[in-house]
Amino acid sequence: MVEPIATAQLQINLSAIVENWKTLNTISGCAGAAVKANAYGLGAEQVSKALYEAGCRDFFVANWDEANQLKHIIPQNMISVLNGIDDDNIEFAKAHEFKPVLNTPYQIILWRENGGLCDLMLDSGINRLGIAKDQMDASLFDGLNIDIAMSHLASADEDSANNETQRTTYDNMRANIGSRRNSLANSAGIMLGTDYHYDLSRPGIALYGGIVCDALNAYIKPVVSIKARVLQTRMIRKGQGIGYNSTYICPEDMMVATASLGYADGYMRNFSSSGLESKGFASFEDRKLPIIGRISMDLITLDTRESVNIVEGDWIEIDFNLSEISKLSSISQYELLTNLGNRHVRQYDC
Ligand SMILES: *Cc1c(COP(=O)(O)O)cnc(C)c1O
Numbered sequence: 001m002v003e004p005i006a007t008a009q010l011q012i013n014l015s016a017i018v019e020n021w022k023t024l025n026t027i028s029g030c031a032g033a034a035v036k037a038n039a040y041g042l043g044a045e046q047v048s049k050a051l052y053e054a055g056c057r058d059f060f061v062a063n064w065d066e067a068n069q070l071k072h073i074i075p076q077n078m079i080s081v082l083n084g085i086d087d088d089n090i091e092f093a094k095a096h097e098f099k100p101v102l103n104t105p106y107q108i109i110l111w112r113e114n115g116g117l118c119d120l121m122l123d124s125g126i127n128r129l130g131i132a133k134d135q136m137d138a139s140l141f142d143g144l145n146i147d148i149a150m151s152h153l154a155s156a157d158e159d160s161a162n163n164e165t166q167r168t169t170y171d172n173m174r175a176n177i178g179s180r181r182n183s184l185a186n187s188a189g190i191m192l193g194t195d196y197h198y199d200l201s202r203p204g205i206a207l208y209g210g211i212v213c214d215a216l217n218a219y220i221k222p223v224v225s226i227k228a229r230v231l232q233t234r235m236i237r238k239g240q241g242i243g244y245n246s247t248y249i250c251p252e253d254m255m256v257a258t259a260s261l262g263y264a265d266g267y268m269r270n271f272s273s274s275g276l277e278s279k280g281f282a283s284f285e286d287r288k289l290p291i292i293g294r295i296s297m298d299l300i301t302l303d304t305r306e307s308v309n310i311v312e313g314d315w316i317e318i319d320f321n322l323s324e325i326s327k328l329s330s331i332s333q334y335e336l337l338t339n340l341g342n343r344h345v346r347q348y349d350c
Pocket residue numbers: 034036082152185186187188202203204205206
């Protein structure tokens with residue numbers, strides 16, 4: 001049977017994800033993997049399978065749907081559900097071996113009767129989710145079988161005194177809980193040093209090529225590349241506007257290409273040019289192609305004056321260096337990744 005061929009391709013280098021995990025596993029002593037939000041948009045099943053085969057034994061998802069999706073891919077008792085349990089999901093949770101990350105005294109009560117293995121979130125200062133300092137009391141954790149007592153850093157990607165404050169608070173909170181393992185660091189937290197490593201780190205973004213602090217630069221390999229097909233090339237005359245609202249006015253007669261990629265693929269409107277100044281770029285045969293005008297739902301337009309060979313049907317490569325394009329677009333590296341892949345056909349290297 002003849003199948004359609006995608007005109008925009010999201011290519012995911014699973015070997016690079018595995019290499020990034022191995023690097024972080026070595027640096028931190030022992031690394032798990034945050035595979036929530038469909039492994040940051042890149043495909044939770046494929047990523048989890050590859051990391052499991054590489055030796056990863058702790059996987060973090062946000063909710064029960066995400067855990068359910070992985071139940072035949074990796075052993076259930078290696079999956080932690082960060083958002084915890086509630087009245088609606090307690091029956092599902094009891095019927096499986098996933099570990100809820102208990103976040104509140106109510107969740108502890110819900111889980112205690114069941115007695116299965118669980119994890120615990122201690123809020124050491126992010127003031128978001130987790131047992132707070134003033135909720136701690138000696139009997140709160142009685143009868144729980146706690147694997148990981150974790151906490152989460154608010155400012156690991158900054159050189160902030162908050163990191164040390166949170167670490168000390170975490171040490172005090174976890175002291176008499178009787179957990180099997182302790183865990184504090186996310187990707188950026190790993191680079192804060194061995195004091196932050198404990199028994200397990202929980203990297204997410206860095207596995208997928210994100211460079212969220214300078215220290216990661218030396219270690220992390222890029223994972224994602226995006227290719228788009230040129231659908232049309234045309235000469236546009238001086239003074240003509242390009243795309244919606246004509247935000248780019250051609251300064252001279254110039255060749256322009258239109259390619260198959262848009263904000264519905266996760267290539268956000270922030271990459272639209274600001275007047276003549278481009279914020280998004282692609283390349284063709286090592287020549288840089290600035291994106292001009294607005295990003296549309298399904299299309300981008302490119303200035304091809306530097307690349308005279310380009311013709312209809314060629315493939316261009318979109319510049320997706322996460323830390324650089326994050327600065328250019330003012331979109332976080334996390335959002336740039338998780339926005340990808342709703343329409344894209346994902347292609348894996350193995
Ligand atoms: C998402 C998440 C992580 C991973 O964070 P990164 O910054 O992507 O490395 C770790 N721990 C918790 C609790 C999380 O929610």
